[in-house]
Amino acid sequence: MGKAFDIMLIFEFIPTLIHYLGVTLQILAVSIILGFVLGIAAAIPRLYKIPLLNQLVILYVSFIRGTPILIQLFLVFYGLPALLMLLFSIDITRMEAIYFVIITYAISNGAGFSEIFRAAIRAVDYGQTEAAFSVGMTSRQNFFRIVLPQAVRIAFPNMANSVIGSLKDTSLAFTIGVMDMMGRGDTLIAATAHALEVYLSLSIIYYIVVLLFEKIFSKLEKYFNRYQKADVTAVA
Amino acid sequence: MIYLKGIKKSFNQLPVLKGINLKIEKGEVVTILGPSGSGKTTLLRCLNFLEKPNAGLVQIGNIIVDAEKATKKEMLAIRKQSAMVFQHYNLFAHKTVVENVMEGLIVAKKVKKKDARQQSERVLDKVGLSDKLDHYPSQLSGGQQQRVGIARALALNPEVILFDEPTSALDPELVGDVLSVIKSIAQEGITMVVVTHEMSFAREVSNRVLFMDEGVIVEEGTPLEIFHAAKEERTRRFLQRISGETYFLPLKEQVN
Ligand SMILES: Nc1ncnc2c1ncn2[C@@H]1O[C@H](COP(=O)(O)OP(=O)(O)O)[C@@H](O)[C@H]1O
Ligand SMILES: [Mg+2]
Numbered sequence: 297m298g299k300a301f302d303i304m305l306i307f308e309f310i311p312t313l314i315h316y317l318g319v320t321l322q323i324l325a326v327s328i329i330l331g332f333v334l335g336i337a338a339a340i341p342r343l344y345k346i347p348l349l350n351q352l353v354i355l356y357v358s359f360i361r362g363t364p365i366l367i368q369l370f371l372v373f374y375g376l377p378a379l380l381m382l383l384f385s386i387d388i389t390r391m392e393a394i395y396f397v398i399i400t401y402a403i404s405n406g407a408g409f410s411e412i413f414r415a416a417i418r419a420v421d422y423g424q425t426e427a428a429f430s431v432g433m434t435s436r437q438n439f440f441r442i443v444l445p446q447a448v449r450i451a452f453p454n455m456a457n458s459v460i461g462s463l464k465d466t467s468l469a470f471t472i473g474v475m476d477m478m479g480r481g482d483t484l485i486a487a488t489a490h491a492l493e494v495y496l497s498l499s500i501i502y503y504i505v506v507l508l509f510e511k512i513f514s515k516l517e518k519y520f521n522r523y524q525k526a527d528v529t530a531v532a
Numbered sequence: 533m534i535y536l537k538g539i540k541k542s543f544n545q546l547p548v549l550k551g552i553n554l555k556i557e558k559g560e561v562v563t564i565l566g567p568s569g570s571g572k573t574t575l576l577r578c579l580n581f582l583e584k585p586n587a588g589l590v591q592i593g594n595i596i597v598d599a600e601k602a603t604k605k606e607m608l609a610i611r612k613q614s615a616m617v618f619q620h621y622n623l624f625a626h627k628t629v630v631e632n633v634m635e636g637l638i639v640a641k642k643v644k645k646k647d648a649r650q651q652s653e654r655v656l657d658k659v660g661l662s663d664k665l666d667h668y669p670s671q672l673s674g675g676q677q678q679r680v681g682i683a684r685a686l687a688l689n690p691e692v693i694l695f696d697e698p699t700s701a702l703d704p705e706l707v708g709d710v711l712s713v714i715k716s717i718a719q720e721g722i723t724m725v726v727v728t729h730e731m732s733f734a735r736e737v738s739n740r741v742l743f744m745d746e747g748v749i750v751e752e753g754t755p756l757e758i759f760h761a762a763k764e765e766r767t768r769r770f771l772q773r774i775s776g777e778t779y780f781l782p783l784k785e786q787v788n
């Protein structure tokens with residue numbers, strides 16, 4: 297058991313922990329960007345029904361959906377070095393843990409995003425594509441000028457939810473030894489035995505960051521919806 | 533000039549156009565009449581390759597495409613010869629009124645943005661929407677949206693404008709406005725092909741009326757010939773049914 301509860305410790309812990317918020321946000325930002333690219337790449341075979349790739353993406357998405365992120369993290373952490381060694385004799389066992397975390401979250405986000413994009417692109421009224429063709433646009437021009445901007449609006453609320461979920465998921469990174477906020481919290485507990493105060497401090501920080509994100513996202517959403525009469529929520 | 537030869541189109545083995553031949557001179561206003569499902573929309577969409585005909589030749593202006601061998605590039609080229617006004621307007625929802633009209637000019641015709649804006653404003657003035665330039669489609673009535681659709685087509689200055697039932701999705705009180713805009717551009721000598729159920733438009737504005745049924749052009753002629761001296765039984769029956777409906781409308785309204 298820990299020591300007696302001391303609320304003042306929270307004020308002491310928060311500044312120490314917040315120091316590591318940067319690492320958390322870094323993991324989040326990079327894995328979101330990579331996930332975004334992966335998500336678009338994975339949505340394309342689904343939208344255009346490219347044989348084989350389509351089935352592969354379906355499997356990928358359902359596997360990610362059907363397994364806990366913590367296990368995915370361990371699979372990447374232990375599996376990726378083994379795989380690379382086996383296939384290319386590349387040794388990455390000494391790569392920093394944070395990269396495994398980023399890879400895992402990128403793969404996980406990519407699966408979620410691909411489904412969100414797919415649904416959003418499908419949801420854009422096909423009549424507008426026909427109108428774009430009728431004024432002489434190419435498929436590519438139609439995609440980038442007409443479909444994508446509207447798909448982004450439709451996808452946005454779901455994307456925002458994913459980002460927030462992902463932010464909270466980064467708290468698992470410490471399990472493979474990454475020194476993010478959680479990691480630092482872990483060491484604080486070991487040093488002070490004030491586990492409750494550490495977890496309270498952490499929840500305060502996560503909560504405030506999530507509230508901030510939500511605020512920003514709702515502003516952005518208003519901007520995206522400026523041409524919408526009534527709020528149309530996504531289909532995904 | 534538009535020239536169609538042997539246009540055939542099937543959906544899932546079901547023939548919808550059974551070999552359409554048609555020639556339309558520059559400046560002609562042609563209306564297409566016919567019962568629902570007779571292939572009118574499909575014919576219009578074959579003209580700009582929104583549907584690719586299974587066989588036949590399509591010529592608009594100086595572009596000729598053999599449908600069977602049509603490449604993407606050819607389809608794009610022939611599309612640029614025409615513009616279309618849709619039944620459900622199909623405006624770009626994320627763009628303002630003036631941007632909707634500018635879009636084709638900038639992207640397909642490579643007009644400079646500033647010039648495109650000027651041209652678009654001029655055309656929007658013509659359809660009576662000068663005061664709505666920066667509105668989004670969702671902020672407009674159906675009639676206003678359709679006038680944007682007409683402006684979008686008109687701005688491209690195409691060889692031909694294709695209208696697919698441009699007023700049939702509108703509330704009755706808004707039909708008149710849109711029809712009078714279409715009439716006024718018809719009088720400017722722009723070639724138009726109009727699918728419509730508005731008999732007054734067919735009668736008063738068009739140079740030629742086609743009657744389609746079951747994937748063929750059953751009969752064609754001047755409005756006078758078609759409305760007063762139709763040779764084909766099918767044409768006469770159709771016109772009788774339609775005019776029956778329109779005679780009833782004012783009565784119904786009086787009752788209400
Ligand atoms: N994309 C499509 N797929 C399958 N059938 C279609 C498609 N478009 C039209 N059809 C069929 O073709 C026939 C003619 O349709 P259409 O050209 O829309 O007639 P109209 O405009 O004269 O009412 C109808 O039977 C319709 O169901
Ligand atoms: Mg139709």
